[in-house]
Amino acid sequence: MFFGKLLPREGNFFELFNHHADRIVEAARAFSQLVANYNDPHLREQYNRDVDNAERAADRVTHEVNKLIHKTFITPIDRDQIHKLINTMDDVADLIQDSAETMALYDVRHMTEEITRLTDLSVRCCDRVKEAVAMLGTLSQAASVEAALKSCEEIDKIESDADRVMRSAMSKLFREEPDVREVIKLKAIYELLETITDKCEDVANVIEGIVIEHS
Template sequence: MLFGKLLPREGNFFEMFNAHGKHIAEGARAFQSMVQHYSDETLRAKYSAEVDSAEKQADRITAEVNRLLHKTFITPIDREQIHGLINAMDDILDLLQDSSEVMSLYDLKNVSEDVLRLGEISVRCCERVQHVVSLLPQLSKPSVAEAALKTCEEIDRLESDADRVMRSAMSKLFRDNIEVRELIKLKAVYEHLESISDRCEDVANIVEGIVLENS
């Protein structure tokens, strides 16, 4: 019993989830700005650096959450849910950064309308992720729990939208007369961008489980 009393209780996990969610939304908006100003190398570099900065700041929060898990005796929600949620959130920013790097490393010359569309869906997904994790501290309120589940449904629908856009984009790639190297580059970018919404859906699935167990 003494051992339990000496160890921290609760921790500030919800605050860290919220801070991480803000970095996800910031990184997504920076990525979309980079895509929108892709032809301007100066702005492209500026927004790419903002994506990197958001990812690094989120990484520090992820490490702190995992460290705190080992020091906290009683957590506000299940330990596995905390671990799974923060790492799923971190995967989103990792993919945003990877997408930015792929476009640079592959020396993509121009972005297509489908890249812009997938970027827009990614931003909306990421903003929904930020919103839903901000609701976690108040899940005991039925109205908040309901709002969280509705937001998870929105993320699921956006993920389906991203799937449809990517399938259409892939069809165009192989149907239109596109130079082979550009085809390979765009295919890789499409796959990375579609994966962002997949990772947002992973977060939504975890949050749904938390809501159902704790509301």
């Protein structure tokens, strides 16, 4: 009985993963609203704060998970997988915040169709990440394995769509934008938004590895 008390319990890693995924989606949707309401300075500021708040909340979850790794004797999945998953997820939240901050720092004056399309794809990717993460706690069930892998496959398809939008956006930008400053600004924004979907694909790759190993 005494020895049992000395062994830290398994911990609530899956619950924390879900909390973090919720914050990613929260940040993505706030950023989407920022883009949709960009011409309204008050709403833009409000949604910028919402992105910041979601990113900070995600950071706190990441810190809690990394701390829990060192305090838990037996983890439900490999420690390296836990560490890689939570930190890759945190990169997604960071990139969303970086995108919002870059728009403000570069004083972007208007939203392009390409920014809107890349933002929509980023939100869809984040939604799929949340769905895949939610399956990790029940990988003993065949339906959860199938659902997780399906979400990961969808993330890969969305990332490919974002690549195509990015290439088209760059081509249009360099052909049609006469102001060099605007080219520099928009190029940076396009690259950041496309990187969000890239990082979501990285999360999906980690999840696929976990699913294959533990199902």
